[in-house]
Amino acid sequence: MFTGKRILLGVTGGIAAYKAVYLLREFQKSGAEVRVIMTPSATRFVGTETFSALSRHEVAVDVFNDNKPDTSWTKHIHWGEWADLFVIAPCTANTLSKIVHGLSDNMLTSTVLAARSPILICPTMDGEMYESPAVANNLNQVSEMGFYILEPETGYLASGLEDKGRLPEYDTILEKSAKIIKEHAIQGPLTGKKVVVSAGPTREFLDPVRFLSNPSSGKMGIAMAEAARSLGGSVTLVHGPIQSAGLDRFHTESFISADDLFAVMKSHSDADVIIMAAAVADFKPAASHPHKLKKDRTSFQIELEQNPDTLKWLGENRKPDQVLIGFAMETENLRENAIAKLSGKNIDWVCANNLNESGSGFGTDTNTIHLFGRDSEDTFSGSKQQIASEILKRIFGNS
Ligand code: CTP
Numbered sequence: 001m002f003t004g005k006r007i008l009l010g011v012t013g014g015i016a017a018y019k020a021v022y023l024l025r026e027f028q029k030s031g032a033e034v035r036v037i038m039t040p041s042a043t044r045f046v047g048t049e050t051f052s053a054l055s056r057h058e059v060a061v062d063v064f065n066d067n068k069p070d071t072s073w074t075k076h077i078h079w080g081e082w083a084d085l086f087v088i089a090p091c092t093a094n095t096l097s098k099i100v101h102g103l104s105d106n107m108l109t110s111t112v113l114a115a116r117s118p119i120l121i122c123p124t125m126d127g128e129m130y131e132s133p134a135v136a137n138n139l140n141q142v143s144e145m146g147f148y149i150l151e152p153e154t155g156y157l158a159s160g161l162e163d164k165g166r167l168p169e170y171d172t173i174l175e176k177s178a179k180i181i182k183e184h185a186i187q188g189p190l191t192g193k194k195v196v197v198s199a200g201p202t203r204e205f206l207d208p209v210r211f212l213s214n215p216s217s218g219k220m221g222i223a224m225a226e227a228a229r230s231l232g233g234s235v236t237l238v239h240g241p242i243q244s245a246g247l248d249r250f251h252t253e254s255f256i257s258a259d260d261l262f263a264v265m266k267s268h269s270d271a272d273v274i275i276m277a278a279a280v281a282d283f284k285p286a287a288s289h290p291h292k293l294k295k296d297r298t299s300f301q302i303e304l305e306q307n308p309d310t311l312k313w314l315g316e317n318r319k320p321d322q323v324l325i326g327f328a329m330e331t332e333n334l335r336e337n338a339i340a341k342l343s344g345k346n347i348d349w350v351c352a353n354n355l356n357e358s359g360s361g362f363g364t365d366t367n368t369i370h371l372f373g374r375d376s377e378d379t380f381s382g383s384k385q386q387i388a389s390e391i392l393k394r395i396f397g398n399s
Contacts, residue, residue, distance in 0.1 A: 001178050002032035004194065004234040006251065008083035008117070009034055010108045011051070013041025015158040016090035016124045016167040021046060023089055024054055026170040027177075033251060035079055037061070037108045039095060060107045076107055078248045080115035084181050088112075089150075090124030090167050093135050099147070100138045118184050120148040120177060127163025150176050189396035191232030196271040197225040198278035198310075200240030202258045206302065207289040214279050215362040218242035220327070221277030223388035225250055231392055233273065238264050240278060258284065258307035265310045269317060275325045276311045277351075279362075283307060315346030323395070328352040329361070338372045349373050349395060371395075 007027045011020040020036075027034050036051040037060045048059040060075045080086070088095065088108070095109065099121070104110040112119060121142060129135060130152060143149050150173060154164045167173075185191060199221020203211040218239055225237045229250075237250040238261070255261040258280050268274070283304035293300075311326050318324060324347040328338050331354065338352035350372045359366040359381075368381040371391055380390045 001174065002027060002030040002181075005032045005084045005181055006082055007032045007034045007177065008079055008086040008111070008115075009036045009051075009055075010086060010088035010091070010095075010111070011036060011038045011042045011046070012088065012090060012092045012095040012108065013039055013043075013045060014090045014092045014124050015045065017042045017045035019167050019170075020089055021050055021054065023087075023170055023173060024051065026174055028054075030174060035060075035082070037075075037079065037111055039106050039108050041092075041094075060111075063107050063110055074245060075248065076104075076110040076114045078246060080111050080117065081249045082251075083115065083117040084184075085177055086111065086115050086117050086119045087122070087173065087177055088119065089122035089173060091121045093123070093125050093129050093132075093138075096121065096123055096135065096138050096142065100141045100145075118148060118180050120150060120173075120180055122150045122152070122167055122173060124152055124167045125165050126157055126159050127161060127165045130163075130165045148176070148180055186230065186232040188230070188232030189398070190228055190273065190392075193233050193272040194268075194270070195225075195228040195233035195235045195273040195275070196238060196265070196268040197221055197228065197235060197275040198238045198240075198255075198261060198265060199225070200242040201279045202240055202261060202281045202307075203256050204258065204281050204284035204307070205288050206285045207291065207293045209292050212281055212283070212285070213241075214281065216240070216242075216279035217363040218244060218277075219363070219365065220367060220384050220388070221275070222246065222250075223384040224275050224277055224392070226385065227388035227392045228273065228275070230389070231396060236268065236271075238268070238278070257281075258310070262308040262310045262313070265314065269314060270319060271322065273323045273325070274314055276314075277327045278310075279327075279329070280310065281307060282309075309345070311347060312345045318346065323348050325349045325351065325391075325395070329355055331355050334370060335372070335377075338370065342372060342374065349391075351391060 024034050034055050035057050052059045098109045153166045153168050155166045200218035201214045201216040203213045205211045225235050229235045238253045286303040286305045326347045330337050334354050338350045341350050352370045353360045355361045357368050360368050371378045380387045
């Protein structure tokens with residue numbers, strides 16, 4: 001029911017927080033990828049470790065994370081963009097009232113403000129609290145504001161009373177979630193399609209401290225991934241060693257060497273669309289030394305051997321109706337070289353750029369891409385985001 005879908009699970013500080021653990025498992029069993037945000041009070045009921053072990057992902061609690069300087073404080077933006085649906089279960093009366101008033105005093109409430117996905121609130125509290133005029137009023141308001149509400153069920157509560165306030169059954173939450181995701185699915189030419197985009201450089205290690213690589217920043221690949229998502233694609237971004245604050249907006253996998261990239265992409269060879277924007281080293285050292293090489297000689301020869309050509313392999317093993325898009329960075333004879341890659345690798349499109357053209361190439365925010373298809377040619381210039389969007393619209397159309 002949730003294959004390829006991303007659920008952001010918000011857990012607030014009520015006794016039903018323990019049920020969120022099972023809810024997470026149910027979403028996963030139905031195919032969803034889940035990340036968890038907890039309020040500080042929720043961590044008094046269930047430890048972050050439980051959720052991070054099960055979600056196999058860091059759990060977000062604090063906006064400012066002084067103890068972990070390497071973790072991004074912009075998670076509320078990126079995770080809010082990553083999710084197909086944000087489910088807050090259980091949602092306490094306290095968090096509910098913060099949502100109504102737009103407070104952003106923790107990671108969960110900040111993410112509510114930043115989220116681009118629909119949000120499902122599961123209010124869960126004791127019966128008297130649920131029936132209080134303030135909670136009733138807040139529920140009306142969030143509903144008017146466009147949030148989805150799943151009413152609590154009646155039953156045995158933590159207070160010992162039998163009343164309305166229990167977290168609904170997992171199946172009920174899953175069914176409602178699936179319905180909301182369906183309603184909000186982007187309807188575009190890539191809706192329902194699995195799209196895999198590779199981005200960034202490879203590293204070919206000579207010894208534990210030195211490698212051969214190139215200056216690719218991965219920006220063009222990330223822009224392609226963004227553009228594919230906005231056309232409705234279910235996107236996996238396969239990235240090399242790059243520094244980019246926005247990677248956690250995507251479902252990602254990573255590679256270091258061309259051999260790693262080959263293995264990851266082979267595992268995705270069933271994708272409907274593959275975009276190879278990675279800047280792959282064609283050669284690797286024939287031998288990688290286990291210890292640091294010492295400078296006890298005056299000159300040094302490195303023997304290189306060829307890396308696997310991932311895109312060529314994908315072209316030779318393509319599934320019917322699959323679309324394969326390659327990139328080419330050239331310094332001369334751009335048209336000739338690009339067209340040769342179309343047939344040489346048995347692919348559908350080549351996005352070629354000339355390193356000598358101003359504003360093009362590694363690390364820049366702009367680019368000029370010459371797009372070659374089997375029987376067409378186009379040129380696009382502008383920011384990498386604009387170009388990525390133009391290329392995919394040219395290939396797949398708008399709807
Ligand atoms: N590519 C790949 N595996 C390689 C080399 C390249 O999958 N070992 C992919 C790149 O991701 C790109 C396309 O093939 O989409 C073209 O890459 P490029 O380096 O321009 O061309 P090469 O095939 O390496 O040929 P040459 O370097 O001789 O131009």
